[in-house]
Amino acid sequence: MSDKVDLLSWTCPVPLRHYPTIVMGHGAGGQMMADLIRHLFAPAFANEWLEQMGDATVLAALTGDRPDAQLAFTTDSFVVSPLFFPGGNIGELAVNGTVNDLAMRGARPLFLSAGFILEEGLPLETLGRIVQAMAEAARRAGVAIVAGDTKVVQKGHGDGIYINTSGIGLVQPGVKIGPSNARPGDVVLVSGTMGDHGIAVLSVREGLAFETTVQSDTAPLYSLVETMLAAGEVHCLRDATRGGLAAVLNELAVASHVGIEFEEQSVPLKPAVSAACEMLGLDPLYIANEGKLVAIVAAQSAEAILAAMRAHEYGREAAIIGRVTDTHAGLVIARTAIGGQRLVDLPAGELLPRIC
């Protein structure tokens, strides 16, 4: 027992001392979450694989004699509220989210696990519909749900249902995608309109009525990635979930030690999302997506990759939005409509809680 008692002491690292307890911002995909990962989780779990800090972790060791086929592994918990929203539900999100994390490493998603934390009192019919939606999403994404676990917590200790999915994928031969691979001169693309998912969830949560219903963009992105890889040289891929486009560009700029500049005007936005953001004082660059990716590609491949994306059902509104620079490393600059420039920071803490 003595060693067990010893390890139960922990000293809070200085950068985390602003908040003695967990607040919503620690899960929002911004600076506070990055600090928690950097100063609490990463030092404790430190290992060569975790250092990749990608959407999924590539595990070379496991495929032994086959250096051309590596496994990718990822995990994601889903706590979205409400459970059903325009264009999707927590079950569909739980499958697509993990499928997309694998896809962002160029890995074909193969196997998922599903861990359920159910709150006492959840209607069985709600669970049944969510599980149906997961099964259907798995079929569309071409993955099999092969392992599961169910826990039940007392009423008042959950929120209907929380789902964790973990996934295993096979990195396609020759693919080298990673957050630190952006090079000055590379081109930045997005696969479609930004902010749809966040606004869709927000609209039902707050009982807001916009002129047009905004649908979540939840979608499995591996086939889009496959199309892009066939069309040219892709350096970085990231799905723009919590923290939105702004968080992704900041993470890539820091990981690759480069600057990123983009034209605000070039970022595709649905008019309804734009209107909702204006009304609510939100910046669409920070709103979550669940079926959109951000790509950084070699300049000479950009047009071919863009054309390939636009020919794909999940990339019809893809656009080139900016460039990687060798100045202001680690920083993201937006050029505004009237020719100004502004620094686009990592969001500090909470914007929209429980969006996924």
Next chain:
Amino acid sequence: MSDKVDLLSWTCPVPLRHYPTIVMGHGAGGQMMADLIRHLFAPAFANEWLEQMGDATVLAALTGDRPDAQLAFTTDSFVVSPLFFPGGNIGELAVNGTVNDLAMRGARPLFLSAGFILEEGLPLETLGRIVQAMAEAARRAGVAIVAGDTKVVQKGHGDGIYINTSGIGLVQPGVKIGPSNARPGDVVLVSGTMGDHGIAVLSVREGLAFETTVQSDTAPLYSLVETMLAAGEVHCLRDATRGGLAAVLNELAVASHVGIEFEEQSVPLKPAVSAACEMLGLDPLYIANEGKLVAIVAAQSAEAILAAMRAHEYGREAAIIGRVTDTHAGLVIARTAIGGQRLVDLPAGELLPRIC
């Protein structure tokens, strides 16, 4: 959207109609949970891998040209209350639990993911101590935590912290262990005293004071399994968590279409656990363990495997408790101290909620 709307209808299968909402028993490892898996999850997710219904799923496909080295994959969520208990805590449990699920398929645990659902207001120091405990448990078990996710839910929608761990292991060459491999004549062993974990958690939860403090038995069991595999022919392995020894024996009897008989007197019990169970009216056969396994082995290997187990730190009190029979297939019979027989059923619903 139309297909999305269609799939959102779900008809409750007849065997699940007793309970229109989720109750604690659905997560207790007994008959109700088995029904939920059989009639809700399994039909929706149906695939050849899920049918294995083991502690972990063996994925032959992934290792291609190496039929001697297959991957195992598993997931487990941890919602234990309280978070710290005599002999362990939720973090240690989350690592050992998933490590053990892999070990029960004869797979060397290699990689874990960790998904955290944090409740607003959780002291950062509590999180820090739990993460330290996970890191230490991972080191002991020889696994690397290589992927993670953090979500935060509002106060009143969680219980401090829930942890999901998923794990990947490498099935050792030539190993063929599975719940359906028990054969008449085989011998049933347990690796040590039963019920320690459940009683340890219960004692702090209910503020019960027993004469002796019962410590949780949480431990990583792969090295014990390795020792057993080297000593003889192992047919089935299962860690006796939720539902205890009784649930495991029932699952193995059903999966292998055999009967199981055991001597109640032969089941190792700590006197303090025995006393606590008597006082509380609990049957120790149904109480959860977190560092104990049940093995079904070939008769000619039983003594050698028992000796190997007793020489291992996590098997010192291992014992032969019974036999597999070709009569009463699917049923488990205990022979009592006074020579009687009783049917040991799968527990119906809830015994001790939130034990892991």
